[in-house]
Amino acid sequence: MPASPFPYDNPLDAPDRPMRLILLLSGLMALFMAVTGPVRADETELRAVIAKFAEAKKFSDTEAVIEEIVSLGDTAAVTALNELSEGRLMVRDSDGEVFIIKGGKDPLALLDPITLEQVGTAAESELSKIKIKNSIRRMIADAVSGLTLRAKDAHIRMEAAETIFSRPDPEIIETLDGVIAEEQDTGVRQAFIEARAAAVLSSDMSDDAKIDAIDILNARGGRDVLPILTTASTSDAAAVAEAAKTAIASVEERLMFWSAGQNIWYGISLGSVLLLAAIGLAITFGVMGVINMAHGEMVMLGAYTTFVVQEFIRNSAPGLFDYSLAIALPLAFLVSGAAGLVMERGIIRFLYGRPLETLLATWGVSLVLQQAVRTIFGPTNREVGNPSWMSGSFEIGELLITTNRLWIVVFSLVVFAILLLVLKRTRFGLQMRAVTQNRPMASSMGIATPWVDAFTFALGSGIAGIAGVALSQIDNVSPNLGQGYIIDSFMVVVFGGVGNLWGTLVGALTLGVANKFLEPYAGAVLAKIFILVFIILFIQKRPRGLFALKGRSVES
């Protein structure tokens, strides 16, 4: 997917923009054409070439047609090419006419490939798609970049420059010289200059020109320039090769700095996932001392709640999709919380003080829940979509930050803060702490301890459900979702110190960062083993974890 928010220079760029706008625009276009007189001569020519797509049976035929379109140099072809790349250029089987199709459901709207006017509708079965593959997509991107160097929209010019940069072609240097002289936008101008430099290095221009180009790329830095410089460093001309090698060293030195930052970010991100998974357990296991093997399934219930909410929104109110997670959050809390409440009242309250039986019983519950979900929703993965504000990524320097991970970090910290507030600042939190620290005393003060137990367990389970909403964004929603997190959750809580929320936070982030610094050297499998070994050793030394609870309550 193109990173730029304005990928195309036509009204089709936003698939869900109202049809009205298109009609309006095409109407305007028709008016414009009426004013400017007869159809341009080259448009008929372009139309004839585009019509040839209908006869293209093999990929090589399609490539030949694209080449012919490029040779016309008509910018009116850009839309048709982009739509071809997106798989929306189709041939009507009955008469072999080529159309851009619009809309997702039958009947599809047929648009003229050049004027973009709607000329009719057709069922999907009456149309056949013009087949393309990766190499043709690349070819189209190159062709479009050549045609859009002077496009009105700066974003499109920028994208054209980026495409040329990633696949530089010496033949474009002359054109670029002209474009650079005309370009007003400094950012785009710079991108063109860098694209030209990349093209120069793949050309047979003079060594001096190449060394200048290497300097430009060196100044740009980043991982993108490395392939170009690496190729240049194998040049026959010693001076060029030397300059390229120096530039590579300098670029890599800057990248080293960023890669450390990148590891820390990945670590924090992994840590936040661990924190989310473990924070509910920090209540049920950490505060209450219940070895809750069904904790992972509470997470899974939250994820499935998200799926149900999204499914409902997809069917009845597609416009609300971006809010689906916000709607799912309270529901997931309620669903998992209710499941926890039932579990505590039905099973766990009979087993307090018998950890082994609790372990077996909750494990049984986890299997029951898994199979129940499998029976209701089926064993296959369910699709939970990312709302638009959770898709994609942005860069800070060379640091690539994916939006969904960023939101999860923020979200986990918010959940942590809220939970801390509940425990420390509310009446319920006070009662909860009182009961877990000294049950007989709390009871004699008039606290209904059984219900505090039940709601504490429900709170922990509800938090796990909330975690499920977040995890549905990065993991797959299947009945096995919870199993993957249960070990990690216990690891974090035990490492951080049982009964201490701060311990869970520090524990999760430490393990996350340590894992991510080990991974590049040891690989994912070994990194995980090292972390486990480290925790075993650590627990030998400090059996109560990082932040041990102090005081008399610990003794009981």
Added chain:
Amino acid sequence: MNFTRRKLTAALAGAAFAVSSFASVATAQEDTIKVGILHSLSGTMAISETTLKDVMEMLVDEQNAKGGRLGKKLEAVVVDPASDWPLFAEKARELITGDGVDVVFGCWTSVSRKSVLPVFEELNSILFYPVQYEGEESQRNVFYTGAAPNQQAIPAVDYLMEEEGVERWVLAGTDYVYPRTTNKILEAYLKDKGVAEEDIMINYTPFGHSDWQTIVADIKAFGSAGKKTAVVSTINGDANVPFYKELGNQGIEASDIPVVAFSVGEEELAGLDTAPLVGHLAAWNYFQSVDTPENAEFIKAWKARMGEDRVTNDPMEAHYIGFNMWVKAVEKAGTTDADAVIDALPGIETPNLTGGVSTMLPNHHITKPVLIGEIQADGQFEVVSETEDLVPGDAWSDFLPESKPLKSDWVELKCGNYNTETEKCLGSSS
């Protein structure tokens, strides 16, 4: 003490009752041919295997509608080995001795297949195994209808080399026997083709790995060395979804670094928004999008039975081929007796769903076409390359020095691992 003894007697009585009821079921339904289905319906593998149970039941019903075989109706016997490898062996034994099935269709993971092999050998029954696997095996009682490495991995690599001009390779897989063996074969093959050591990066991850940030960033870094790079993925099961999500989020597009996967089919894509993945590849012997009359009919029957939104995939086609081959072999042998059917199977031909005719080979593998497909925005694949002829499955890879001289032939040589250099059969060790 007394209590335990009572419990024991009760248990014994229960067991006796169970055995006798089994026996009575067996006598009451003597006139059916029993087809065992050994696929996990619960546990981690249920996600993939439940579909195969459903397709087998559909095939059995369809065959019964055509009048069964040898004048008898077929009867599907379903057991649930619950993704538990030792349980596969137990359930296989239960199917063969307890239920008296004549043939078993089942298993998905290689480890489950390895676990049942001794059972099938000991009790002399027949297993049809429908999933692409790492090869290096040929057993008299097993018929492999999924792809061997030369029917999937090698042609996919060839495609990337020739069509996409790939020079640098990331071999990424889940850490277990199939990816490890396949990657060993691929590494040997790539080096054979002149790819340098430093142009191959091998990476393994645990089952269900969900944090792909570092690995995807590594792949990106590996891909910025000025040579066209591709990822060959043997990542299994659930781990694929977060992997592809991370690829999409980090902006790795198929036209820059294509990923070709051997374990991702229509079923796996069903849980995924495929728009950011358009152009990534998969190599299989079947895609739902293949346009043949046989396939259209199969999909229609499947959707009518299971629902409009269900998809078909490669292992389902393998069961389709395997089941039809078995039906033909039973007809040819005139009996469901294991030895007679095993002897009748090699040479049996039956149409596959991609417009060709697959043949059972003497090495108990079959001939299949190899298709390379690109992921589309609707979760389907579009075929971009197809082998001209059907490729015969090779049990022993020619690219590993230790298996190169080995040959499997159950017709002439009566041996699954005949060493052509020492001219000796190594026996039933594998």
